[in-house]
Amino acid sequence: MTHLNKGTFWLRLTGSPSIFSLESRIFHSISIGLMFLAGIYAPYNLYAGLYIGAVSAFVLSLFFFYQYYYSRFHQRQHNSTTFALAGILIFGVNYLANSGIDGSTDLIWPTYLLLVFTISPYSQHLKWLILYILFFFILHLIEHVYPELVKHPFIAGKGQFIDRVTAFPIPAFAVYIIIRYLRKSYDTERKAAADKTLAVELSSMEKNKLMSILSHDLRSPLLNVQGYLEMLNDHQIDGEDRRILEKALLNSTNNAMDMLSNLLHWSKSQMDGKYVQLRAVDLLTSLSATLEMEKSHALKKGISLRHQIPPNLLVIADVDMLQLVVRNLISNAVKFTPVEGTIQVDVQLLSGECKITVSDNGTGIPEDKQAQIFSIRSEPSMGTNNERGVGLGLFLCKEYIELQHGRIGFESTSGQGSSFFIFIPLA
Secondary structure, X not given: OOHHHHHHHHHHHHOOOOOOOHHHHHHHHHHHHHHHHHHHHHHHHHHOOOHHHHHXXXXXXXXXXXHHHHHHHHOOOOOHHHHHHHXXXXXXHHHHHOOHHHOOHHHHHHHHHHHHHHHOOHHHHHHHHHHHHHHHHHHHHHHHHOHHHOOOOOOOOHHHHHHHHHHOHHHHHHHHHHHXXXXXXXXXXXXXXXXXXXXXXXXXXXXXXXXXXHHHHOHHHHHHHHHHHHHHHHOOOOHHHHHHHHHHHHHHHHHHHHHHHHHHHHHHHHHHOOOOOOEEEEHHHHHHHHHHHHHHHHHOOOOEEEEEOOOOOEEEEOHHHHHHHHHHHHHHHHHOOOOXXXXXXXXXXXOOEEEEEEEEOOOOOOHHHHOOXXXXXXXXXXXXXXXXXXXXXXXXXXXXHHHOOOEEEEEEEOOOEEEEEEEEEEO
């Protein structure tokens, strides 16, 4: 049996954390262990002549089975009061029938109380503590005053040794299960708290990033547009100079539009939440308009954009998100590819997935920037025509592809170009 199968089997016995509380799952685990041990001790005690001990083990196993069965399979809350009182009764009888202070009952009793604390409400803990301590003293006082009431089914030495050795696994197992669950619960809570703290920090970073975009990155191209328009208005510019200025004006406008588009998509996702509408779509049909628009964008820079997408290829995707991702990847390729460069969009089918690759022969990504390329903390780089981004494009690509149950990656060599690829499920 594999580790996964063992974990699944134990989860079926103890119950899913999404259905049962920590206290219930601890109770289920302890019940299973004690039923198993009782199944061993009952016949052993019977064989050794410890008839009261055998009956106690049998009754205890029946009690645990009843409580466990209705709690685990009928989701009926275990009764911690009955559980605590049953312990007092069973261990009280066992104490008098199994050598009293010289027997093993005192070894098991505190662990049973620990179990009572674990599965009962906090408001009952003090009550059970006082009751167990009081009953403990009463039993020992009875033995002290009336020693003839205590039965000694075995002699000191070998019999006492066997009794202690066979009794020790019960508290040891119980403590192991309780501590294991409490530690796992603590670790889970600590991880959740750490994740929450990280989420708050990331949210703060995102807000700072947004303010930076609004104050500088988006303002800069608009100032350029303003400057170009003032120059065209104040001066008579003709010929080559006018053409150069108009081209620079167009580049600044395109940059501003790209930045504003990504900014609006990101802001909308933060305000409205991530709503994804996945359905089977034809890949070529969905991307045709995007590819034509980006081809026109690339031609203005003298770049050739080619694509090879087979017709009638169905994928599971959100069309708007997929178009934004592909548009961003091609726009990035155009930005970092020099004049007369080439960009290629290819599609491959790989075991239930569609791999879309956008490759270029541009400047590539420096190694020191590759680790943060999909992070909102990544710093925008200048394109081959001094185009400036906002650092949100690839961050959005990763987020939107993962929302479609896909993946994104890249390969890049500085000075030789980059290849970005996304994987989305086939229909």
